[in-house]
Amino acid sequence: xxxxxxxxxxxxxxxxxxxxxxxxxxxxxxxxxxxxxxxxxxxxxxxxxxxxxxxxxxxxxxxxxxxxxxxxxxxxxxxxxxxxxxxxxxxxxxxxxxxxxxxxxxxxxxxxxxxxxxxxxxxxxxxxxxxxxxxxxxxxxxxxxxxxxxxxxxxxxxxxxxxxxxxxxxxxxxxxxxxxxxxxxxxxxxxxxxxxxxxxxxxxxxxxxxxxxxxxxxxxxxxxxxxxxxxxxxxxxxxxxxxxxxxxxxxxxxxxxxxxxxxxxxxxxxxxxxxxxxxxxxxxxxxxxxxxxxxxxxxxxxxxxxxxxxxxxxxxxxxxxxxxxxxxxxxxxxxxxxxxxxxxxxxxxxxxxxxxxxxxxxxxxxxxxxxxxxxxxxxxxxxxxxxxxxxxxxxxxxxxxxxxxxxxxxxxxxxxxxxxxxxxxxxxxxxxxxxxxxxxxxxxxxxxxxxxxxxxxxxxxxxxxxxxxxxxxxxxxxxxxxxxxxxxxxxxxxxxxxxxxxxxxxxxxxxxxxxxxxxxxxxxxxxxxxxxxxxxxxxxxxxxxxxxxxxxxxxxxxxxxxxxxxxxxxxxxxxxxxxxxxxxxxxxxxxxxxxxxxxxxxxxxxxxxxxxxxxxxxxxxxxxxxxxxxxxxxxxxxxxxxxxxxxxxxxxxxxxxxxxxxxxxxxxxxxxxxxxx
Numbered sequence: 001x002x003x004x005x006x007x008x009x010x011x012x013x014x015x016x017x018x019x020x021x022x023x024x025x026x027x028x029x030x031x032x033x034x035x036x037x038x039x040x041x042x043x044x045x046x047x048x049x050x051x052x053x054x055x056x057x058x059x060x061x062x063x064x065x066x067x068x069x070x071x072x073x074x075x076x077x078x079x080x081x082x083x084x085x086x087x088x089x090x091x092x093x094x095x096x097x098x099x100x101x102x103x104x105x106x107x108x109x110x111x112x113x114x115x116x117x118x119x120x121x122x123x124x125x126x127x128x129x130x131x132x133x134x135x136x137x138x139x140x141x142x143x144x145x146x147x148x149x150x151x152x153x154x155x156x157x158x159x160x161x162x163x164x165x166x167x168x169x170x171x172x173x174x175x176x177x178x179x180x181x182x183x184x185x186x187x188x189x190x191x192x193x194x195x196x197x198x199x200x201x202x203x204x205x206x207x208x209x210x211x212x213x214x215x216x217x218x219x220x221x222x223x224x225x226x227x228x229x230x231x232x233x234x235x236x237x238x239x240x241x242x243x244x245x246x247x248x249x250x251x252x253x254x255x256x257x258x259x260x261x262x263x264x265x266x267x268x269x270x271x272x273x274x275x276x277x278x279x280x281x282x283x284x285x286x287x288x289x290x291x292x293x294x295x296x297x298x299x300x301x302x303x304x305x306x307x308x309x310x311x312x313x314x315x316x317x318x319x320x321x322x323x324x325x326x327x328x329x330x331x332x333x334x335x336x337x338x339x340x341x342x343x344x345x346x347x348x349x350x351x352x353x354x355x356x357x358x359x360x361x362x363x364x365x366x367x368x369x370x371x372x373x374x375x376x377x378x379x380x381x382x383x384x385x386x387x388x389x390x391x392x393x394x395x396x397x398x399x400x401x402x403x404x405x406x407x408x409x410x411x412x413x414x415x416x417x418x419x420x421x422x423x424x425x426x427x428x429x430x431x432x433x434x435x436x437x438x439x440x441x442x443x444x445x446x447x448x449x450x451x452x453x454x455x456x457x458x459x460x461x462x463x464x465x466x467x468x469x470x471x472x473x474x475x476x477x478x479x480x481x482x483x484x485x486x487x488x489x490x491x492x493x494x495x496x497x498x499x500x501x502x503x504x505x506x507x508x509x510x511x512x513x514x515x516x517x518x519x520x521x522x523x524x525x526x527x528x529x530x531x532x533x534x535x536x537x538x539x540x541x542x543x544x545x546x547x548x549x550x551x552x553x554x555x556x557x558x559x560x561x562x563x564x565x566x567x568x569x570x571x572x573x574x575x576x577x578x579x580x581x582x583x584x585x586x587x588x589x590x591x592x593x594x595x596x597x598x599x600x601x602x603x604x605x606x607x608x609x610x611x612x613x614x615x616x617x618x619x620x621x622x623x624x625x626x627x628x629x630x631x632x633x634x635x636x637x638x639x640x641x642x643x644x645x646x647x648x649x650x651x652x653x654x655x656x657x658x659x660x661x662x663x664x665x666x667x668x669x670x671x672x673x674x675x676x677x
Contacts, residue, residue, distance in 0.1 A: 023109035024063070027056035028121045031130060038133050039431050047137040050130045057125050060108070060115055065226050067103035071096055123518060128157040128186065132164070132502075139500050144174070148181040156184050161557045167502055190219035221305055263293055264300075272302040275310045276337040317342060330521075375473050376466065382569075388561035390551055392574035396470060400463060400568035405540045408463065411443065411456040412436065412490050412592055429506050432497050433586055438488040440464065441608035444615040454619060460488060460594070461616060467538050467596055471572045475534060482605035484532050484597040491547065491583075492590040501585055505547060508556040508582035511535045511575035511597060517556045522577035529597070531604040532575040536596035539565035544589030552580045565591065 034049030104112040124130065131154040138147035148171045155164045171177050184191075197212030267290035273283055291300065301307075317338060324331050325344045340348075374381075374396070383395040400408075427435035440461060447457035464486050472481040491505055509515060512532040513522035524530050537549065542565050549563040549571060563571045573579040575597065599605065 024059050024107075024115075025052070025056055026115050026117070027053045027060060027125070028117045030056055031121060031124070034130070035133065038137060041140075041431070043137045043140040047134060047141065050134050050137065054125075054130055061226075063104060063107035067100050067107060068228075070103055071099035126518075128154045131185070135167070136500065136502055144171075144177060145181045147171075148177055149183050149185055152182040153185040156186075158557065163502055163504075188219070188223065190216055190223050193219055217305075221309065224309070263290060264298075266290060267294060267300045268303055271300050272306040275302050275306060314339075314342065321347065330519075375469050379470060381474075383561075383563075388551065388563075390560055390573075391578045392475065393551065393561065393579055394474060394572050395563055396570040396572070397566075398568050399467060399470065399538060399570045400540075402567055404459060404463065405567035407456050407459050408488070408540050408594070409592055411452055411460060412438065412488060414446075414452040414456070427491060427505070430503050430585070432494055432501050432503065433505060434492040434494060436490040436492070439608055440486045440606075440612045441615075443488070444612040448615060448619070458616060460486075461612060463538060464594055464596060467536050467570055467572075467594070468598060470570065471534055471536055471596075471598065474572070475574070476600070479600065481534060481598040481600065482602055483609050484529070484599040484604055485595075485606055486597075486609060487595040488592070489595050490590055490592040491586045493544070493546075493586045493588050498585075498587045501587065503585060504582050505585050505591075506583035508552055508580050510577060510580050513576055515554065515556060515580055517554060520554045522554060522580070524576065529575075531599045531601050532597045533600050534572060534598040535575045535579075536570055536572040536598070538594040538596065539569045539571075540567060540592040540594070541590075542566040544591045545587045546584050547586040547591040548584045550582055550584065552582070554580060556580055556582075565593065 030049050030053035034046050034053055037043075037046035037049055101112060104115075108115060131150040135147045135150035135154065138144075138150055151164060151167055151171060155161065155168055158164060168182075171182075193212045194216035197209050197216055200206070200209035200212060267287070270283055270287050270290060274280065274287065277283065287300070291298070294300065302310075320331050321342065321344055323329065325347060376399075378398050380397050381394060382397045385391050385393050388395070427433040429435075443452065443457040443460050446452045447454045464483070468481055468483060472479075510522050510528075512528055512530050513524040514528050515522050547565060549565070550559050551561040551573075552559055554577065563569075573581070
């Protein structure tokens with residue numbers, strides 16, 4: 001019987017999804033090609049590939065869901081009468097895996113292993129990032145209706161995204177944009193029914209509200225089962241299995257009304273709510289009222305499906321906490337209603353210690369900020385951590401004079417004309433800007449070859465050292481900071497390519513850890529520059545538009561502080577999870593600054609700086625020689641000698657947990673080759 005039933009179930013599953021028609025191309029390949037086309041400004045091809053990637057993504061989800069249903073019915077986890085429980089259980093696990101493997105092979109037209117996607121790309125699709133690209137592509141193609149729909153679809157999933165919020169407002173002000181263009185292309189029956197139910201409720205149409213809200217609850221539980229189906233498979237370390245929060249908007253006072261006078265139903269809803277928040281006083285009072293009205297002998301219980309949901313969730317969490325306790329790893333519980341007794345005692349203590357440690361760090365920083373004057377006269381603190389809504393961040397002014405800023409800007413212009421590694425190229429972070437960078441050693445080598453003024457190269461060395469002393473005295477008095485990397489950087493807006501621009505000059509990132517916005521964490525592990533402890537930016541000019549620095553929460557979208565560049569302004573901050581930051585687009589002109597990174601570890605001290613200081617000392621010694629010897633020394637050395645690569649905030653290979661990019665950014669255009677499992 002089973003041998004006849006399985007092919008039938010597989011056939012039914014195949015009919016349930018359009019993905020079975022031909023081979024399904026892995027969506028990450030289509031996405032990567034689409035982003036490459038976007039960066040090449042091939043708007044038609046980009047739009048086509050990005051839409052195909054979304055279609056492939058939906059097809060893969062549908063295939064997995066259909067196969068899960070088919071194999072769930074065929075290979076149920078039922079204890080056998082003869083075999084021990086563990087033997088029967090693992091036998092069923094293997095049978096279920098075999099069933100899913102064959103089913104998915106048929107559905108996808110190829111091996112399921114081809115559809116194992118990196119966590120970075122998975123998160124992009126979960127956050128609807130392809131729609132962010134699509135709205136720009138459609139806008140460039142003058143397909144305004146599709147651009148608005150794509151923008152709205154992205155914004156629904158990212159309501160705190162400040163750039164998209166501004167774009168949505170711009171679309172609303174545009175002539176020719178209709179209100180029905182603002183539609184969610186990923187809308188599910190769950191939210192459609194819920195929103196309709198709330199609209200009926202607000203209009204006092206309670207019978208219609210009950211019908212639609214009941215429908216939304218059924219859809220929510222169905223969506224939860226689909227979510228479980230999509231999560232079934234090999235355990236992946238950083239995959240968050242966030243449960244639907246369909247109960248979040250259930251409020252005290254809602255149930256009695258929507259029950260339309262049915263006290264029994266109202267009491268049942270209240271009992272269901274108390275499963276999540278058993279100490280909610282307003283609801284407890286309501287429950288007592290219902291018991292009085294219905295009679296103390298009347299049994300009032302929560303809905304059966306809600307009881308099942310809660311029991312199942314708590315059992316899963318108990319297993320997860322057991323795994324965290326005994327096998328390691330982390331778990332970010334998304335629910336506020338998890339009972340405290342469910343958390344293992346040893347994890348509670350660690351949680352309390354982490355909180356106390358964070359409080360102590362905050363107190364330490366505040367104490368340091370009250371310390372004595374800075375080591376240089378005239379330098380002032382413009383904003384401290386409290387004013388910048390964070391910890392270990394500060395803004396200094398008057399670190400450089402106007403004359404010193406002009407000299408360093410002259411250094412960038414002189415270096416730009418040498419053709420020796422300083423030619424402007426497209427920024428690694430945006431196609432709308434040119435990027436120029438000069439290391440401390442390159443500046444000295446150019447000065448040695450006579451391409452730039454020695455005085456200006458020396459000023460770069462001195463200005464960066466002055467910044468180091470200021471930051472060290474403020475954040476780590478008595479504990480030496482070493483240079484990790486010094487970079488004179490200019491970003492120039494590309495003329496004629498700013499209209500419709502919606503990206504950043506530098507996406508949000510942290511300097512020594514890999515940002516994980518979904519997990520609300522920043523992982524201090526390679527390929528991040530884990531040895532960096534403090535960062536600084538010394539601005540040289542303000543005659544440009546945009547280019548401001550901003551800090552965010554770990555979610556990378558909630559802005560907590562803004563810093564606007566100007567000559568001699570130095571912003572400094574700790575390099576880790578406390579200070580995710582990004583740079584707004586430079587929309588006009590040229591923004592120049594000295595980027596500085598520091599470390600407490602001498603083993604990671606900037607070796608190029610040692611060589612640069614040696615060249616400067618050699619120059620000083622040569623100035624004491626007779627004129628003939630000085631001229632001979634000035635012509636010494638090869639101008640075309642290759643320079644060894646130095647660290648920079650470029651994309652690095654993908655880690656197991658995180659998106660590409662050593663700086664922890666979450667922008668998908670820094671795509672890396674797919675994970676080959």
